[in-house]
Amino acid sequence: MDSTYVGLEVFQCQFERFSFEHSWIGDRVGELMLGPRGGGMLEFQHATVFALPEGGAHEVHGDILAWYLAHGGPSGSLGYPLTDEKRTPTGHGRYNVFENGTVGWLPGTGAFLMGSVRTA
Template identity: 50%
Template sequence: MSSIDDKWQTIQWIGPPVDAGGGMNEAPNPDGRGSSRDFQNGTIEWSPQTGAHEVHGAIRDHYAQLGGPEGFLGYPLTDETGTPDGIGRYNHFEQGSIYWSPATGAHEVHGAIRDYWGQHGWERSQYGYPISDEEGPSPANRLSRFQGGMLSWTPAGGVREAVAFDDD
């Protein structure tokens, strides 16, 4: 049995493996680091560095849109977990997190903005849940939007609260 099989034994709610044309066995990922297997209600990703973790629902969909384990977030470090405020859900990944709530949907947060948000209380902070992925005109000028405001980052200034501009 593999680590993915072992994980599946502990989370049977994920359903049976699905045949994606290549059989129902786990398949190595293109990055050569790990493997994955799709199940009826989610995916289990594994790498030697992170172990086996499940991703499902809207977080799984967004993770796939961002490139899955081959994308910038890398492999999951946690199973999907309920947030301490009891409203949303999240997965932490090697290079960031995806948070979901019914009001905001699923959005990624990473780097210094994620660190700042976490230091201030995550979703229980004044910022609430993310309402956008990190964006910006360049790698040196980044912005994340949250329910309670925006956080920006530049190499020179670090993370700061961003001012929203009125469209009027």
């Protein structure tokens, strides 16, 4: 068994668990794609789920997903998501935290980078 196969098995378990716990994302519509740094991503009807081998699958969807992918997705400067999409404290907006920054969304504004991209 090679390391790629083992990696695919790990991702498959992460994605299956995530889709069971978050049924709103719908059915799987794509094939597992391997990403940078050994990560993976899988498209569902209503979200794309991203994961790293060390664990932690997180969904990104809607305008935030479109913005994230247009800016390089996990290969871009933000890296992988660290959270699922969350509501802002006021309840008027949404956001996802990524390894190197946060993307927010507000009605009438759309998706945008909150602050700047963190660098090492």
